[in-house]
Amino acid sequence: xxxxxxxxxxxxxxxxxxxxxxxxxxxxxxxxxxxxxxxxxxxxxxxxxxxxxxxxxxxxxxxxxxxxxxxxxxxxxxxxxxxxxxxxxxxxxxxxxxxxxxxxxxxxxxxxxxxxxxxxxxxxxxxxxxxxxxxxxxxxxxxxxxxxxxxxxxxxxxxxxxxxxxxxxxxxxxxxxxxxxxxxxxxxxxxxxxxxxxxxxxxxxxxxxxxxxxxxxxxxxxxxxxxxxxxxxxxxxxxxxxxxxxxxxxxxxxxxxxxxxxxxxxxxxxxxxxxxxxxxxxxxxxxxxxxxxxxxxxxxxxxxxxxxxxxxxxxxxxxxxxxxxxxxxxxxxxxxxxxxxxxxx
Numbered sequence: 001x002x003x004x005x006x007x008x009x010x011x012x013x014x015x016x017x018x019x020x021x022x023x024x025x026x027x028x029x030x031x032x033x034x035x036x037x038x039x040x041x042x043x044x045x046x047x048x049x050x051x052x053x054x055x056x057x058x059x060x061x062x063x064x065x066x067x068x069x070x071x072x073x074x075x076x077x078x079x080x081x082x083x084x085x086x087x088x089x090x091x092x093x094x095x096x097x098x099x100x101x102x103x104x105x106x107x108x109x110x111x112x113x114x115x116x117x118x119x120x121x122x123x124x125x126x127x128x129x130x131x132x133x134x135x136x137x138x139x140x141x142x143x144x145x146x147x148x149x150x151x152x153x154x155x156x157x158x159x160x161x162x163x164x165x166x167x168x169x170x171x172x173x174x175x176x177x178x179x180x181x182x183x184x185x186x187x188x189x190x191x192x193x194x195x196x197x198x199x200x201x202x203x204x205x206x207x208x209x210x211x212x213x214x215x216x217x218x219x220x221x222x223x224x225x226x227x228x229x230x231x232x233x234x235x236x237x238x239x240x241x242x243x244x245x246x247x248x249x250x251x252x253x254x255x256x257x258x259x260x261x262x263x264x265x266x267x268x269x270x271x272x273x274x275x276x277x278x279x280x281x282x283x284x285x286x287x288x289x290x291x292x293x294x295x296x297x298x299x300x301x302x303x304x305x306x307x308x309x310x311x312x313x314x315x316x317x318x319x320x321x322x323x324x325x326x327x328x329x330x331x332x333x334x335x336x337x338x339x340x341x342x343x344x345x
Contacts, residue, residue, distance in 0.1 A: 001041060001057040002080055004089070008052060009076035009114065016112050019328035020074045021045045024054045027072055027118055029322035034125030035068045035133055036061075048086075055081070067092045068133055071157075073117035094134065094157040096213040098185065102152045105177050111251050115295070116149045119338060120157075122326070123249050123293030126318050126340045137224075141245040143233040143282050148174040150249050155224060158213070162227040162245070164236050168205075171230035175207045178226070187211055188218040196229070196239075204231035204239070233278050236285060243287040250282075254297035254334050270300045275309035283313040288345040298327065298335045306339050315341035 008024060011017040025043055032040040039058055046055040061069075069078065070091035079086035102113045120140070129136055140154035145163025147170050154161035165171055175193060182189045189211035196204045209226040212218035229239050252271040275294070286292060292315060296306060307317045318340045327337040 001059050002061075003042075003055065003057050005046065005048060005053040005055045005079045005081050005086060006072065006075055007077040007079070008054065009074045011074070011112070011114060013112050013114075015329060015331065016114065020114070021052050021054060023118060023326060023328060024072065024074045026322040026325035027074070027121060028054060028056060028069075029325075030122045030125045031069060031072070033322070034130035036065055039065075064134060066090070070094075071117075071121065071133075073114050073121055096158045097156055097187075099156075101156055101181060102149065104181070105147060105149075105152075110147070111149050111295075113149060113153065115336075116153050116251070118326075119251070119293050119295050120150065120153050120247070120249050122323070122338060123247050123291050123340055126293070126323065126342060127246060127291035128289030128342070128345065129246055136246070138246045139244065140247045140249055141236075141240065141282075141285055142250050143236055143248065143278065144250045144252065145174075145228065146170050146251075148178065148228070150251070151226065151228065152178075154249075155211075155226065158224065160225040162225075162240060164229045164231050164233050164239070166230070166232045168230055171205060171207075171228065174228065178207075178209065182209070182211060187213070188215050196231075204229050204235070206230070206239070234281055236281050240285050242284050245285050246287060246290045248282050248286050248290070248292040250294055252294055252296040252301075254300070254330075254336075271296050272301045272305050272309065275301075275306060276312070279309050279313035279315075283310075283315055283343060286315075286343045288343050291340055291342050293338060293340045295336055295338050297330075297333075298337050299333065303337060303339060307341075310339065310341040315343055317341040 008020050011020060028043055032038055041057045043056040046053050070093045078089040078091050080089050138159040140159050140161050142150040142163040145151055145165045151161040151163050179191055189209055191209045193207045195202045196206050207228045210223045212223045310317050323340055330336050
């Protein structure tokens, strides 16, 4: 068994940095379970000359397996341990664009982009398609997309991304950002934006973009799709086909700066009612074998209640390790966790 050491990516968010070593251990176990076939051993936190690492052992990792591990959300550099020395191991990534796609946009209440990547990763790794992580163009849907942090991470990976959000200011801010970013990067793309009308009534606003990482891909039709609708999440199925997404990934309102709004109870701090009403709609859009990952504040909703809401929507909640090890503190009012569920085939 060869010993490896993973150096953790520095984070500007001090609180998240304090949690990153434990979260990375859980994420590595998810990779091990989803794409490596349980080949890793002795996964642990190790201090090497005063620097925190996550260490593990493995026998004969292939290039494809190392490439999968290259997408760890907090992975900075990977080394093989040779005695007292650290020998660098190449970490290729799925990333198709410059990282400012996910880092440049700053606003109050934005989810840490490292956590967004973690949430997308562990949801993908719980799906029946985890083994295709490096080859499949996943279709990702965020039903509470806000200003597009999850959508941008999906685009970074070369996936198709879609989302809905009822907040017009968020929709406009994201629409302006992504189109400006594409133009500034001189990336070949085609954008269509405007109101959606049905029976002479405006029912929403929509932004559709077809883009590619380079001109040759665009010319050959090897393009990614971005589709964002300014509409209430309960109406998602009016704009997207059933069973059309591999992954549903979202960060539910934490009940601090943002609440959850439902037709029955209006604005509330807890996302429990939101999940009760919206999860069946989101599950309709998920194809069999796909997975749904939801992050939420455990101070305003208990895990067992969130699990019950997803089960009532016909999903199978993942209730074993490492999927019970992602809870971490964000601030005094937020203790965040992740719950993942699969849609049966």
